[in-house]
Amino acid sequence: MSIATVDIAPLAKVAEPAPVLLTVEEAARSLRIGRTTCFSLIRTGELESLTIGGLRRVPADAPAAYLARRRAEQHAA
Template sequence: MDEHGTLTPPADDDTTLVLLKVEEAARRLRIGRTTCFSLIRTGELESVMVGGLRRVPADAPAAYVTRLRAAQRAA
């Protein structure tokens, strides 16, 4: 809650974010951090390096789910 008593969303729900930490992307997907890193390693979940930091574009989790759904419909 903020100083006015209203609920404020957690930082990873901020729709103005362009890049997410891997942990934030994992929370959006409701998966563990290790699983999220595995998806990144295999290229299934897009990520970029910013300096020495691994970041996930904010639209990448939704794109991953869209591809999963399409693959399951095709199967």
């Protein structure tokens, strides 16, 4: 009687697509600021966001756009 060998190599992981929307917490983490500060930026309109159902989401490109505006403002001053 022989024992069959089984290849137990890990399955190839499928790369997940980059997120289109971020939670407020994820946006805050990417900006290295607190959640409350992030909500303040959203409330003042400095950081773009949208509501889907009852959920607040930040477009994935919004934190970079916010930083670009801030950098342009500081270089202009």
